[in-house]
Every structure is written in structure tokens, then in C-alpha cells.
Amino acid sequence: MARIVECIPNFSEGRNKVVIEKIVDAVRNAEGIKLLDYSSDSDHNRTVVTFFGTPERVEQVILDMAAKVYENIDMTLQQGAHPRMGALDVVPFVPISEVTMDECVALAKRVGNEIASKFDVPVYLYEKAASAPHRENLAVVRKGQYEGFFEKIKEDKWAPDYGKAEVNVKGGCVAIGARVPLVAFNVNLGTDNIEIADKIAKTVRNLGGGLRFVKAMGVKLEDRNVAQVSMNLVNYEKTAVYRAFEMVKMEAKRYGVPVIGSEVIGLVPMEALIQCAEYYLQIENFSMDQILEKRIWE
Template identity: 45%
Template sequence: MAMQLIECVPNFSEGRRQEVIDEIVNCFRDKRGVYLFDHRADEDHNRLVVSLVGAPAPICDALIEAAKAAEKHIDMNKHQGGHPRIGAVDVVPFTPIKGISMDECIELAHAFGERYYKETGIPVYFYEDAAKRPERKRLEVIRKGQYETLKEEAKTKPERRPDVGEACLHPTAGATVIGARKFLVAFNVNLDTTDVAIAKKIAAAVRASSGGFCCVKGIGLALEERGITQVSMNLVDYEKNSLYRVLETIRMEARRWGVSVIETEVYGMIPVNAILESAAYYLQIADFKPEQVLELKLLDIMSEKAE
């Protein structure tokens, strides 16, 4: 049987307490079949994003261990941060890389959701391609009102009940959203203004839900520690809307208020083609192809010889 590889990018509602961050991240270290590619914690978002690649079974085992650590330390009744959230382990997406199809990742998400609830007691919602209800394909629909609203509405509104678990959230850990999806690029644009209303207006101009770019989700928020604001986005299909196209639209919208872009951030891992497309745009390279990148060509040659 061919080796199966998936990417998994679990998000935890903790970005400030280093000892808790370390305990969660350590659950993914030195585990056979699990490769910890990246982890980033942000104090303003109060969120930890971990990037993993590996075989499905060992990744799922490590996720259970990390979820138990998060449940032990994170109380959603006390949690505050700039990023929308409903649980201590907020979201767990599976993305196919090699030897596994999207349909198999959907099956994996559903099976893992059942196991996750059984072993942690944290209820589960399914999203993106693993959604069992069409409206739950969109993560923002599940997160509407965030933890504070969902903990009440899960008890009283059938349409907000978890897909796995009782009609309530975990008393401290909330709920977890589990799914299968394509590669997602977490892309942030920082602005030289303290006026968060401007960042929110710009986010509304670029996100799909308010008439902007398809496959772009975004919010405006304040980075209080730095005295600036941010348009924080998820590009759920970078092939349909490029980083440079979104960034240039943000620059254009910001000029209306005399605001400029300080910098951009890529949070976690990113496919090389997403970077190369924008590099070719800004360098104005005609007919540029990824095969022209020396390291990528070498990897192709080495892969062919290995087979």
C-alpha cells in the first residue's frame, strides 16, 4: 500500500502562556510518523497554529494527546483574543498530500471526530468538505457569535447542535471544528493605523461574504501590543485568487484613508506556487514557470530517480 501523507493544521486558543504552548507543541515532537513543520503563537490573536505533515494514524494519536493538554489548561469562559473561536482546540483540518484522496480525508475527519469526542468529551462540528450540513461548510457559520453565543444556542437551537456529542458544549473547552479541505494560506496585512474601523472596512472589501474575492475570508482587528491594525485573512483556494491580487486591492482601499501597508505575514506553511505566482507578478517576469526554480527542478529529478 502506498504511503499516505496528510497535512494537518490544528489551531489552539492559546497564544500568551508559553508553558501551555510548550506543553501542547511537545505532543507533536519526536513522534514516529509525525513531522512538526511549524508552530506560531500570537498574543493579540491569543492563538497557536501548528503545522503538521505525516501519516493519518500517528497524527490523530498526537492530536488526542494535544487536545487533552489544551482541555486541561484552557478555559473558554476566561479566554479573550482577537481571533474568532469556539473552543480550546478550535479547528482541526485534514488536507490530502500524497497517496490519499479528499474523499478519504473526509472519512478520516468523520472517524476522528467520533474518536475525539469519545476520548476528550469535547463535542465536534464538521466543516468544509467534511460538513454534514451544507451551511456548515463555511467555518464562519459554525463560529457565528463565537463561544459565548454558541454555548447557549447549542442547548436551545437544533440547527446549532454539534454533529457529534450532546446538545451542549464542554463546560470549559467549548467545541472543536474538524474537517477536510484544500491547502489554506493564512495571510495577514498590517496597516500603519490604530483605527480598527479602517481595517474592518478593508477586510469587508476583500472577503467573499461581503462582495470581495471568492475563497477569501477576512477580519479587521487591532494589534494592541504593536499599536497597529491588521487585515487577517484565510485564502481557502489560492489558485483562484492570488496573494498579490488581494494585497494590491488592500493597498488601493487603504489609500482612501491615507493608510499604507507596513508589512505582510504568512502564518504557518504555504505552497511554493502561491509564493512564485506573486513573485513573478512583482518582478514582471514574462511566462515564468515553477520548473525554472532550480531547487524545484532538482527535487523533481531526485523524485524520478527514487522511483
């Protein structure tokens, strides 16, 4: 198996197809890079791109993509429902195979440094790459958004990690970080009462005294008339999927509400589900090296 990093850049254009395609082209046609997916949302006015490659190739390609972003997006004209701090808004690096988190942190720092010097855009490091604990959480870093950064950037506490303390008017600022893969996991309840889903979400998530690496909220699936606990598991190695699932089940009991199903949204690392099989089957001494495909592919 090769050394592989996943990169999921978010940029602030979700409407103009010509611009979107121009930017994505920087990834699509890159040698040694696999473009997995990109999706644009016009309400959010934002596009999320997912691609893979070796750390070296990913480093080059994200810089090529950044060049296209700064050429084509003008933040003075941009508006949308999704919070954003710049034209290139967020760039997380995720270690996938034969790459450590430390290497992804180093990659985030190199790319941050290069973006600041090449494009004159202030860079904030976040999550595992953060330079201080108050900068770990992306939502906190991005608070105030593009418009607010003209003031925020002057605070000592919010001096950028790279670049001078002055917003690039056209390009804004950018958050660059390293993190473990997210698992988007939703549990469907046998009720249409979204208040119950919301109450359960609040007890299960870290903010409410629940599981350390769970973010959760209640949502309503209108087409099925079903209330759902929608979760982001931000560190499945430490807070396993089965634990979040069992805890939702447990909390649902107090309302006499059964769990009727669940869903995994998008991609999920193999190990996040294998851990669940291990738990429920009570497998002793299992090693991921026993996975046939892993042995073939490594």
C-alpha cells in the same frame, strides 16, 4: 515524496507555559511527525500548533494531543480575547502532498468521531468537511462561543455532528475540518490613511462583492506609519495571489495611492507563487513537474 497532511490545532491556553509544553510534547516527541511551529499569545490565551505527517500518523498524534488538552484545560476557568468554543478549539487538516481533499475530509470525520466518543466532547465538522452549507464557515460555527453553546447546541440547526447535544462543561465543544492551505498576503500602501486601506479591503474581499476566496481588512503598521490591506487567501488555486495583488493596485488608483510593497506571512505553498511567475512572465504550458526540486523530492 510521501503522503503528507498538515494539521494546525488551536487550543485555549496561551499563558501557562507548563501546560502548553505538556500539550505540545504530545506532538514534539511523536515518531514520523514534524512539529513545524507553535506560538502562544497571552492576550488571546491561545496556542496554535503546526505539524506534518502521514494521514495515519497525524490521526494518532492529534488524538494524543487532544488527551493532553482535555486533561489540562478547564474551560470554566478560561478567558481570553480570541473567540473559542472549547479547550481544543479548532483542528483543520490540510492536504499537502499525495493526499486528496476527500482523504482529509475522511480524516476529519474519523478524528471527530473518535474525539466525541473518547472524550465526550461534541464535535462540529466545518469547511470542506461540513455536513451542511451553513456549517462551512468557522466563524459562523463558533458564534456564541463556549458560553453560548450551552443554548446553541440545543437548536436542531446546531446539533453536533458527533457526540450528544450537551456541552462538555470542562472541555467545551470542538470544530474539526479540512481545507486548502491559507496564504496570508498583505499589501502595503503609500499612505498612512487606514480608511483608504479599509475601503480597498472592502471592495477586494468576497463579502464586498470582490474576489471569491479573499478575506481582507485594513490595518495600520504603526512602526512604519503605513496603511495596509491585510488579506487571507483561502483558496489560492482558484483566487491566485497575483489577482488579489492586481485588484488592490487597481482600487488604490482611485485614491491616487501607490502600492509600495507586499508581504507573505508565514508559510506559502510553492505553487501559489509559481502561478504568479507564470502570469507575469506569460509562460505558456507550464507544468509543476518542471520544477527541479519537485522531481528530486517526489
